[in-house]
Amino acid sequence: MTVFRHVVASLTLACILCPAIASAADDIATLRAELQSLKDQYAAQVGLLEARIEQLEVAVSATTTGVAAAPEPIEAQAAAPAAGPLASPSALNPAISLILSGNYTNLSRDPETWNIAGFMPSGGEVGPGERSFNLSESELVLSANVDPYFAATLIAAITPENEIEVEEAYFRTLSLPAGFTAKGGRYFSGFGYLNEVHAHAWDFIDQPLVYQALFGNQMAQDGVQVKWLAPTDLFIELGAEAGNGEEFPGTRRNQNGLNGATLFAHVGGDVGDSTSWRFGASWIDLDADDRAYEDIDDLDEAVLNSFTGTSRTWAVDGVLKWTPYGSTARRQLKLQGEYFERKENGDLTFDAEGSALTDTYRSSQSGWYLQGIYQFRPRWRAGLRYDSLDSGTPHIGLVDAGVLPPESFPALLPANPDRISVMLDWNPSEFSRLRAQYAWDDARDAGARDQQFRLQYIYGIGAHGAHKY
Amino acid sequence: MNRILRLIATLLFLGMALPAHAALRILATTADWGALATELGGDRVNVYTATGALQDVHRVDAKPSLVARARTADLLVSNGAELEIGWLPVLVRESGNPRIQPGQPGFFEATRQVRLIEVPSQLDRAMGDIHPLGNPHVQLDPRNIATIAKALTERLAGLDAGNAAFYRERGAEFQARWSDAIARWAAKAVPLKGIPVVVMHRDQAYLRNWLGLQELAAIEPKPGVPPSAGHLAQLVSKLSGTPPRMILRNAYNDPKPANWLAERVNAPVVLLPFSVGGTPEAKDLFGLFDDTLNRLLAVIQ
Numbered sequence: 001m002t003v004f005r006h007v008v009a010s011l012t013l014a015c016i017l018c019p020a021i022a023s024a025a026d027d028i029a030t031l032r033a034e035l036q037s038l039k040d041q042y043a044a045q046v047g048l049l050e051a052r053i054e055q056l057e058v059a060v061s062a063t064t065t066g067v068a069a070a071p072e073p074i075e076a077q078a079a080a081p082a083a084g085p086l087a088s089p090s091a092l093n094p095a096i097s098l099i100l101s102g103n104y105t106n107l108s109r110d111p112e113t114w115n116i117a118g119f120m121p122s123g124g125e126v127g128p129g130e131r132s133f134n135l136s137e138s139e140l141v142l143s144a145n146v147d148p149y150f151a152a153t154l155i156a157a158i159t160p161e162n163e164i165e166v167e168e169a170y171f172r173t174l175s176l177p178a179g180f181t182a183k184g185g186r187y188f189s190g191f192g193y194l195n196e197v198h199a200h201a202w203d204f205i206d207q208p209l210v211y212q213a214l215f216g217n218q219m220a221q222d223g224v225q226v227k228w229l230a231p232t233d234l235f236i237e238l239g240a241e242a243g244n245g246e247e248f249p250g251t252r253r254n255q256n257g258l259n260g261a262t263l264f265a266h267v268g269g270d271v272g273d274s275t276s277w278r279f280g281a282s283w284i285d286l287d288a289d290d291r292a293y294e295d296i297d298d299l300d301e302a303v304l305n306s307f308t309g310t311s312r313t314w315a316v317d318g319v320l321k322w323t324p325y326g327s328t329a330r331r332q333l334k335l336q337g338e339y340f341e342r343k344e345n346g347d348l349t350f351d352a353e354g355s356a357l358t359d360t361y362r363s364s365q366s367g368w369y370l371q372g373i374y375q376f377r378p379r380w381r382a383g384l385r386y387d388s389l390d391s392g393t394p395h396i397g398l399v400d401a402g403v404l405p406p407e408s409f410p411a412l413l414p415a416n417p418d419r420i421s422v423m424l425d426w427n428p429s430e431f432s433r434l435r436a437q438y439a440w441d442d443a444r445d446a447g448a449r450d451q452q453f454r455l456q457y458i459y460g461i462g463a464h465g466a467h468k469y
Numbered sequence: 470m471n472r473i474l475r476l477i478a479t480l481l482f483l484g485m486a487l488p489a490h491a492a493l494r495i496l497a498t499t500a501d502w503g504a505l506a507t508e509l510g511g512d513r514v515n516v517y518t519a520t521g522a523l524q525d526v527h528r529v530d531a532k533p534s535l536v537a538r539a540r541t542a543d544l545l546v547s548n549g550a551e552l553e554i555g556w557l558p559v560l561v562r563e564s565g566n567p568r569i570q571p572g573q574p575g576f577f578e579a580t581r582q583v584r585l586i587e588v589p590s591q592l593d594r595a596m597g598d599i600h601p602l603g604n605p606h607v608q609l610d611p612r613n614i615a616t617i618a619k620a621l622t623e624r625l626a627g628l629d630a631g632n633a634a635f636y637r638e639r640g641a642e643f644q645a646r647w648s649d650a651i652a653r654w655a656a657k658a659v660p661l662k663g664i665p666v667v668v669m670h671r672d673q674a675y676l677r678n679w680l681g682l683q684e685l686a687a688i689e690p691k692p693g694v695p696p697s698a699g700h701l702a703q704l705v706s707k708l709s710g711t712p713p714r715m716i717l718r719n720a721y722n723d724p725k726p727a728n729w730l731a732e733r734v735n736a737p738v739v740l741l742p743f744s745v746g747g748t749p750e751a752k753d754l755f756g757l758f759d760d761t762l763n764r765l766l767a768v769i770q
Contacts, residue, residue, distance in 0.1 A: 148572065151562075175567040179540055229540045229565045235533030268533025273521065276532040321530060325521075329528035330723060378695045378723070429694055430528075430555070430598060461594070464551065466558045469531050 094144035094152075097462035099200040101136040105129055108451040109444075116213045117445035118391025118415030119365065120293045120307065122248045124216020128206070128441065128452050135160040136456075139167070139200060141463075149175050155198065167198070167220065179231060184224040190239045190264045191282040192338055193317035195219050201467055203334070203373045204423050205437050205456050209387040210340050210367030213417075214313060216248040219284070221260065235268035235278070249311040249342070250286030260286045268469070275322050278469060282315045288344075292352065298407040304353050305409070307361060309346010315339065319469070330378055337370040350398055350408065357404070359397025363412075366390050379427050387419040415445040433458040493629045496535075496542035496569070498553050499526055501608040502579055504745040504754050506546050508643050509622055513632045517542075519560075522747035523721050526552055527598070531559035539564035542575070544628055546621065549578025550585060550605035574628055580605055582620040583613045587674055597691025608744070609676035611651050611758055618643060646755075654758055661765055667708065667716045667736070669727060672743070676761065685713050688726050696726045705733045715739045715768050720747030739764050 107128055114127040137157040145151045155168040170185035188196045194211060195218055207217050223243025230236035245260025246252040253259050261284070268278035292306040317338040324331050341364070348361035371385035393414045398404045406413065419442060425435035434457050441450040492515040497503035503518030510516065517538045520526050526548070539545065539560040547553055561569060561576075568575035585603025592601050607613045622640030626633035662681040668674075670689045677684050686707060690700045708730075716738045718727040724738075731738045741761050742751035750760035 145571075148570075172562070174570050176565065177567065179565040181563075181565040227565065229536070229563070231541045233534070233537055233541075235537040237536075266533070269537075270532065270534045276530065276534060278533045321532075323530065325523045325525075325721065327523075327525040327528050327721065328530055329525045429594075431594060464554045464598075466531070466555050468559055468563070469533055469536075 092144075094142045095463035097141045097460060097465060099139040099141075099458065099460045101138070101200060101456065101458045103129070103134050103136060103205060103454050103456040105131050105134060106453040107131055109448065114443065114450070115411070116209065116389065116443045117417050118411075118413060119213040119389070120291075120411060122213060122216030123293070124212065124218075124248060126207075126212035126217055128439075128450065128454075137165075137199065139198060141465075145174065146171065149173065179229040181227045181229075182224060183227075186220055186222045187225060189219040189221045189241055189243075189262055189284070190225060190227070191219055191262050191284050191313075192315045192340070193278075193280060193319055193336065194338065196468065200458050200460065203336075203371065203381075203383050204385055204421055205435065205454050206421075208338070208367075208369035208371075208385065209389055209417060209419055209443060210338065210369055213367060213389055214249065214340055214342050214365070220247055221262070222246060223258075223260065225262075233269075235266065237266040239264045239266075245286045249288060249291065249313075249344070251288045251291045253287060253289045260284070274324050275320065276469075277318070277320045279319075280315075280317045282317070284313050286311045288346070290352070293411065295409060295411045297351070297409075298405055303351040306349045306352045307344065307346060308349070309344060309361065311342060311344045313340055313342040315341070328375070330375075332373075332375040334373045335371070336373075337368065339366070339368040341366040348396060348398065350404060357398055359401060359403070361394065361396055363394035364392045366392070381425050381427070383421075383423040383425075385419075385421045385423075387417075387421070389415075389417045391415045391417075417443045417445050419443060430464075431460045493543050493625065493632075494541055495544045495546055496538050497546040498557060499548055499608075500745040500747075501614075501754065501757070502546045502548060504757075505614065505618060505621060506544075508754065509618060509636065509640055510625055511635075511639055513629065513635060514625070522742060522744035522751070525721050527555060529553070529556045531556040531563070535560050536563045539569060540566050542566065542569055544575045544577060544624065545569040546577045546579070548580060548605055548607075550580035550602040550607075551600050552580075552605040574624065577621060577624050579617045579621075580607055582617045583607050586678060587671065597689075597694050599692055604671055604674050606672035607675055609673065609761075610679040611647070611654065612679070613675065614754060615644060615647050615651070618647065650755055650758065654762055657762055657766070660769060661762075664715070664765075664769060665711065665713045667704075667713045667730065667734075669718050669722045672719065673717055673741070676741075680765075685711060688716075688730060695723075701726060701730060704730060708734045712736060715765070717741055719743035737768055739768055741765075
């Protein structure tokens with residue numbers, strides 16, 4: 001493992017240092033570009049002069065014949081080259097966009113009691129949220145190229161609790177050779193398919209249960225990512241990430257070097273003119289040190305338990321889009337599914353602040369979802385999603401040795417939570433979306449179904465967004 | 470683990486060791502710029518066109534297959550003026566290809582070479598999905614194509630210096646054929662001057678401008694906003710006093726609104742190719758304008 005991490009770290013560093021090596025080639029390219037722009041400017045000047053001469057000629061002939069020259073539409077619009085944009089300090093401001101979102105929520109059960117049975121709470125902002133009217137996070141996006149070598153992006157969430165959270169803040173390389181791109185800072189990991197997608201672009205109001213249970217909604221990493229794209233007509237992308245592994249299911253550890261590594265691979269292509277697809281496989285390796293969670297023991301007392309050990313997750317994902325005529329404006333069917341499996345191995349401490357009993361812990365947990373979104377008319381989309389989780393039966397040393405009864409760990413009792421969600425959204429334009437969603441939520445496990453009805457709005461203002469596949 | 474690393478290393482090595490392609494690899498965003506690149510580059514270029522004439526180029530997915538093509542392109546020929554803003558930035562970003570980044574010689578925008586019309590004086594999305602730089606659909610004025618062809622020829626010559634003479638010769642030959650064609654089309658199009666029409670979207674503005682057609686109304690109430698039933702009803706009453714001679718529909722447009730309106734205002738719908746490949750006759754750029762004029766003239770004769 002450590003050897004592997006060192007290799008990842010050196011590869012990453014090597015990639016970041018590459019712009020220096022590539023700079024000679026870049027200089028030539030820059031010179032060429034400058035030469036080209038000079039040529040273009042020159043051509044533009046000549047074009048303008050030509051147009052002016054034409055105008056003068058027309059005017060002269062009109063005055064000499066004494067007849068007013070009616071503008072001839074067929075010849076009038078001589079294609080004169082465009083003048084460049086005016087220079088001003090604000091012309092170099094980053095692209096700014098702001099996304100506002102909120103919802104109305106109606107729940108049949110008290111959201112305070114919501115949990116995902118069989119899984120240690122992820123501590124993320126998961127669950128159906130609060131009842132009645134709610135403001136969601138407002139997302140502020142700033143991005144621009146830094147120079148010919150780097151671009152920078154900040155995505156901040158202004159929470160309804162009046163805090164600012166940095167969702168992503170990263171630099172990205174523009175000039176690495178041979179299909180490499182490196183990214184560093186805080187970013188949503190390339191793990192899985194939905195992980196990189198921001199909340200405003202989700203097809204449902206909430207993330208699939210498997211993301212909520214295993215990653216606390218989304219996996220952000222503070223670290224570096226290197227991607228390589230194969231020079232083939234088939235889309236083949238390989239990526240590796242190294243980070244501090246702070247986000248659930250990892251924890252920050254007081255040690256130098258890497259504490260979290262991710263590998264992912266994507267393959268994609270087309271079938272005919274109307275169908276496109278992408279499949280992926282990912283693997284993430286994290287370490288948890290005293291990852292605490294609250295539970296109620298068999299004597300009905302609140303306890304704080306904690307896990308220390310390794311947490312490894314692998315995933316497969318797939319997306320298939322059927323778009324007649326290849327244009328998303330009219331009709332589109334999007335099928336998407338992901339399967340995650342996580343293995344944790346280490347020690348579990350019961351009542352860390354009290355009796356602090358510690359013994360081994362081993363679990364193998366999995367989950368998946370499958371969803372379909374159908375845009376049946378230009379402004380309308382309907383969607384159906386099924387979520388399913390399998391907590392497995394964890395091996396808890398303290399229970400196996402008979403020190404504590406299984407009921408001492410109610411959060412870890414085996415369970416198979418699932419959920420069915422349907423949604424309908426109306427998109428008056430590319431910048432606004434109104435959505436209704438209904439869910440039959442068995443996250444608390446069988447017998448405690450929550451019927452969730454929600455209405456949501458999403459509005460985007462500012463720079464026109466461009467979304468990944 | 471070692472096995473995975475070895476696989477990665479092998480793939481990386483293969484990636485770097487692949488021989489440079491003899492032909493200049495061009496990724497064109499639309500069928501028209503793909504056709505122009507083929508006209509100008511001949512067998513010295515390998516052109517891949519990202520979208521077809523039946524697609525609305527505003528609304529396209531940044532598909533994996535397109536990212537893969539962007540990765541290996543030596544030259545990206547795009548329309549620009551934010552026509553492809555919803556997907557092209559993603560392709561360029563995800564491509565890992567420094568040659569086609571904005572500002573590099575491998576990044577070519579057609580609309581940069583010509584003067585755009587309908588530059589909005591006020592920028593507000595209450596007016597729809599407006600294009601701040603002006604109307605981007607420049608390909609429907611053949612004079613624009615001549616100017617863009619000139620610039621593209623120079624770009625090809627700059628990028629592929631070994632074949633510069635070939636590109637310049639081919640470019641000059643294209644310009645000669647094209648200006649003959651423009652003269653022919655202008656003569657043929659005289660009866661179209663002043664003919665009142667209804668358009669689908671502002672994307673026929675350059676055609677209208679070139680031919681001197683009179684635009685009575687647009688079926689899309691605002692750019693990028695699909696027509697609602699209420700808006701269509703308003704159009705009918707507005708047009709009852711001044712009926713159009715025809716309703717122009719591009720091959721990629723949804724036929725329903727135009728057909729609906731045609732029945733009520735008693736004017737024929739004329740299907741126009743809009744792009745190379747939009748109709749069977751519009752096989753190349755020459756065919757695009759031949760067929761567009763033939764279809765328009767068929768109605769008034």
